[in-house]
Amino acid sequence: MEAGKVINLVQEPEVxxxxxxxxxxxxSVLGGSTQVSQVVNSDIDLIKITRKGLPTSVVSTLSKVLxxxxxxxxxxxxxxHRTIxxxxxxxxxxxxxxxxxxxxxxxxSRGIEVLGTLDNFTAWLHSEVRALNYAKPLDFLDTSFGTKLVKDILGRIEHGVYS
Incomplete structure (x- = not known):
């Protein structure tokens, strides 16, 4: 991998x-550095990207990953969907x-880190989880509170707490 270039998870999952x-x-989850068009080294950089906006093409990339x-x-x-x-x-x-x-x-990113592979993570994401009253984690990704809850559950899984 070249210095400063981030690979695309969809194209090179093993990397x-x-x-x-x-x-x-x-x-990488969003399609690589060419897709985002900015180097990201900190939360400050993420804030800059948020304020600038991501290209619409990342929506398609993310739907494929999920x-x-x-x-x-x-x-x-x-x-x-029509607006997109x-x-x-x-x-x-x-x-x-x-x-x-x-x-x-x-x-x-966190899910792959905890569960080992994208396939393991997406299988978990689409399954009914006890800690969510047997709802699917995917259904909680529409709010910041939901994404935080899903990351908290992943943290519990990482530490061996039954979830």
Missing amino acids: FYRIQNKYDRII GISMEKMSNLLHIS QRKGSNDLLNVYSTEQILEIADVI
């Missing part, structure tokens, strides 16, 4: 598992959608 930097993993339809993805972002379709792939999303996408990417 993703060797990435140690939290920010590089998040950018194994969900674009309709479901648009529901997680509280944007109509109307936008060009380089059009920027608003602050709220960008922030939700970054939070979801962080959950995916």
Whole structure:
């Protein structure tokens, strides 16, 4: 991997598992550094990206990573599917959608770290979880409180607490 270039999880999943930097993993989930068009080394950089907006094309990338339809993805972002379709792939999303996408990417990164592979994580994400009253973690990714709850459960799993 070239210095300063972050790979794309969808295209090179085996390389993703060797990435140690939290920010590089998040950018990889979103389609790599060319997709995000900014180097990310800190939470300050994530805030800058949030304020600027991510390109609409990351919505499609994220739906593929999660194994969900674009309709479901648009529901997680509280944007109509038609609105996403109307936008060009380089059009920027608003602050709220960008922030939700970054939070979801962080959950995916954390989930892969805890559960070992993207396949294990997505299987868990689509399963009914006791700690969520037998609801699917995927259904909680539409709010910041929900993403925090899912990350908390992943932390409990990592520490061997039955969840």
